[in-house]
Amino acid sequence: MVESRAVRIALRVVSVFVMTFLYLPLVILAIYAFNPSRLLVWPPTGFTLGWFAEAANNPAISVAVVNSLIVGALATVLALILGTLAAIAVHRYSFFGRQTISFFLVLPIALPGVVTGIALRTSFVTFGIDFGLFTIVVGHATFCVVIVYNNVVARLRRLPRSPEEASADLGADMWTTFRRITFPGLGTALLSGGLLAFALSFDEIIVTNFTAGAGTQTIPMWILAAIQRPTELPVVNVVALVLVTFSIIPVYLAQRISGGAAAGVSR
Amino acid sequence: MSTPTDARAGPGTRPGIARRLAIWLHPRQGLQLRLLLAGPLGWLAIAYLGALAILLLNAFWEKDAFTGRVEPFAWTLNAFRDLFGHEVYRTVAVRTLIMAVLVTLTDALLAFPIAYYMARIATPRVRAMLVIAVLMPLWAAYLVKVYAWRTILQGNGFMEWALSPFGVESPGLDEIANSWLVLSYLWLPYMILPIYAGLERIPNSLLEASADLGAKAGATFRRVILPLVFPAFVAGSIFTFSLTLGDYITPDLVSDAKFIGNVIYDNSSLGNLPLAAAYSLLPIGIMTVYLLIARRLGAFDSL
Numbered sequence: 001m002v003e004s005r006a007v008r009i010a011l012r013v014v015s016v017f018v019m020t021f022l023y024l025p026l027v028i029l030a031i032y033a034f035n036p037s038r039l040l041v042w043p044p045t046g047f048t049l050g051w052f053a054e055a056a057n058n059p060a061i062s063v064a065v066v067n068s069l070i071v072g073a074l075a076t077v078l079a080l081i082l083g084t085l086a087a088i089a090v091h092r093y094s095f096f097g098r099q100t101i102s103f104f105l106v107l108p109i110a111l112p113g114v115v116t117g118i119a120l121r122t123s124f125v126t127f128g129i130d131f132g133l134f135t136i137v138v139g140h141a142t143f144c145v146v147i148v149y150n151n152v153v154a155r156l157r158r159l160p161r162s163p164e165e166a167s168a169d170l171g172a173d174m175w176t177t178f179r180r181i182t183f184p185g186l187g188t189a190l191l192s193g194g195l196l197a198f199a200l201s202f203d204e205i206i207v208t209n210f211t212a213g214a215g216t217q218t219i220p221m222w223i224l225a226a227i228q229r230p231t232e233l234p235v236v237n238v239v240a241l242v243l244v245t246f247s248i249i250p251v252y253l254a255q256r257i258s259g260g261a262a263a264g265v266s267r
Numbered sequence: 268m269s270t271p272t273d274a275r276a277g278p279g280t281r282p283g284i285a286r287r288l289a290i291w292l293h294p295r296q297g298l299q300l301r302l303l304l305a306g307p308l309g310w311l312a313i314a315y316l317g318a319l320a321i322l323l324l325n326a327f328w329e330k331d332a333f334t335g336r337v338e339p340f341a342w343t344l345n346a347f348r349d350l351f352g353h354e355v356y357r358t359v360a361v362r363t364l365i366m367a368v369l370v371t372l373t374d375a376l377l378a379f380p381i382a383y384y385m386a387r388i389a390t391p392r393v394r395a396m397l398v399i400a401v402l403m404p405l406w407a408a409y410l411v412k413v414y415a416w417r418t419i420l421q422g423n424g425f426m427e428w429a430l431s432p433f434g435v436e437s438p439g440l441d442e443i444a445n446s447w448l449v450l451s452y453l454w455l456p457y458m459i460l461p462i463y464a465g466l467e468r469i470p471n472s473l474l475e476a477s478a479d480l481g482a483k484a485g486a487t488f489r490r491v492i493l494p495l496v497f498p499a500f501v502a503g504s505i506f507t508f509s510l511t512l513g514d515y516i517t518p519d520l521v522s523d524a525k526f527i528g529n530v531i532y533d534n535s536s537l538g539n540l541p542l543a544a545a546y547s548l549l550p551i552g553i554m555t556v557y558l559l560i561a562r563r564l565g566a567f568d569s570l
Binding site for chain 2: 003007008010011012014015018019021022023025026028029032039040041042043081082083085086088089093095101104105108110111112113114115116117118119120121122123125126138141142145149166173174175176183196199200203204205206209210220223224229236237240241243244247248251252255
C-alpha cells in the first residue's frame with residue numbers, strides 16, 4: 001500500500017508536533033537554568049551562569065550527588081552480576097520452570113514502582129533494618145537487574161553458538177571459553193545494560209522515597225524537597241538540567257553502543 | 268573423566284585450581300545451572316518476592332495504637348475494615364483507574380501517527396534518529412520532566428505566556444487535568460516504541476495483497492494493519508497503565524488530586540504500614556489481571 005500524499009504530509013505534521021511535545025519541556029527547563037530572575041516567569045529576563053556557581057557551592061547538593069553516584073555504581077554492579085548470571089542460565093540451559101523464572105525476573109518492572117517501594121519498606125521495618133544507602137541500593141537493584149538481564153538475553157539470542165563450541169573443541173575449559181569468547185561477545189550488551197541501569201538509578205525517585213531513611217538524600221530526593229522551597233527554585237533548575245543531562249547521555253551512549261538493540265521498552 | 272583439555276595440558280604444566288574446577292564441572296550440567304541461578308534467584312526470592320510476601324502479611328497484622336508499631340503475627344482485618352469503611356479509598360481507586368485508562372488511550376492516539384511515520388514513511392536515517400530521540404526521554408529524568416511541567420503550568424509560566432493572547436488563563440497547579448496531560452506526556456514513548464516495532468514487522472506483501480484483492484487504503488488499514496498492530500498496542504498499554512496506576516509524584520506536583528500511590532505513600536510515611544500494605548494489594552491485583560489479559564491478547568510477543 002502506498003500512502004497518499006495527503007496522508008504522508010499529515011503524518012509528518014503530527015510527528016513534528018509529537019516530537020516538539022516530547023522535547024519542549026526539557027528545552028524550557030534548560031533555558032530557565034540560565035535565567036537571572038529568582039522567579040519562574042516566562043519569558044526569561046537575561047542570561048547568567050550564577051545559579052550554576054550557587055549550586056556547586058551548596059553542600060547539600062554535593063552530598064546528594066555523591067550519594068547518587070555511590071548508589072548508581074553499586075546498583076549497576078549488582079545488576080551486571082545478577083542479570084548476566086540469570087541471562088546465561090535462562091538462555092543456555094533448558095530446565096523446568098524456565099518460563100516462570102523469566103516472568104518473575106521482569107515482574108519488578110511490570111508492577112508499579114510504588115508496589116516495589118512499599119514492599120521493601122515494610123520488609124525493612126519488619127526486620128528492623130536501618131534505612132540508608134544500602135536500602136536504597138537494594139531498591140534500585142530490583143529493576144536494574146531486569147535491564148541488564150533483558151540486554152544480555154537479547155544479545156545471547158543473536159550470538160552464534162559455534163565459536164564457543166569451537167573453543168571447547170580446541171581444548172579451552174569453561175572459564176577460558178567464557179573469558180575469551182562469550183564475554184567479549186557480550187561486551188557491548190553489558191556496557192549498554194550497565195549504562196541504562198546507571199541512568200535509571202541516577203534519577204529514580206518513586207522507589208527511593210520508600211527505601212531511603214530520613215538522613216540520606218539522593219539528587220532526585222534533594223530536588224523533590226527543594227521544589228517546595230520557592231527561594232531554591234533557580235538552583236533546582238540548574239540541578240535538574242545537570243540531572244537530565246547525566247541521565248540522557250548514558251541512554252544515548254547505550255543506544256549507540258548496542259546499535260539500537262537496547263531498544264526494548266521494558267523498563 | 269576424559270576431556271580434550273587433559274591431553275592438551277602438556278608436560279610440566281600443572282593445571283590450576285580454576286582449570287581443575289572447570290574440568291570437574293564440565294559434565295555436571297545440573298550443578299552448573301544451580302551455581303548460575305543461585306545468585307539471581309536468591310536475590311529475587313529475598314529482595315522482591317520475599318518483600319512482596321512480607322507486604323501481604325503486613326496487611327493482616329495489627330498496628331499498636333500507642334506505639335504505632337506493627338505487631339508481627341497479630342492477625343487482624345482492621346486495615347481492610349478501614350479501607351472498606353471509608354468512601355474516599357473507593358473514590359481514589361476509581362479516579363486512578365479512570366486516569367490510567369484515559370492516559371493509555373491518549374498515548375495510543377498520539378503514538379500511532381508518529382509510529383506509523385517512523386515505520387513506513389521516514390527514510391532509514393531519519394527513522395534511526397527518531398528511535399533514539401523517542402528512547403532518550405523514555406529512560407531519562409522522570410522527576411525533572413514533571414518539574415519542567417510544573418514550571419510550564421504554573422501562573423506566569425510558559426503556558427500562560429503562550430495562551431494569554433487567545434484569552435486562556437494559566438491552569439495553575441490544582442487541576443486534575445494537569446495530571447492527565449503530564450502523565451500522558453511521561454509515558455508516551457512507552458507507547459510509541461512497541462507500536463513502531465509492531466508496524467515495522469508487517470510485511471509489505473500483505474498490504475500489496477490487500478490492495479490487489481481490491482481493498483481501498485481505508486479498508487487495508489482497518490482490516491489488515493490495525494488487527495496486526497493490536498498486540499503492540501496492548502504491549503505499550505501495560506506500561507502506560509501500570510506506570511499511571513502507581514505514580515504518586517506527578518499527581519502531587521502538578522495537581523491536588525490524590526491517586527492510589529499517594530494513599531500508599533502518605534500512609535507509609537505516617538507509619539500506618541498495614542493500611543498502605545492492604546491498599547497496595549489493589550494495584551497488584553489489577554496489574555496481575557491486566558498482565559494475564561495482555562498475555563491472552565498476544566502482547567508479550569510484542570515486548
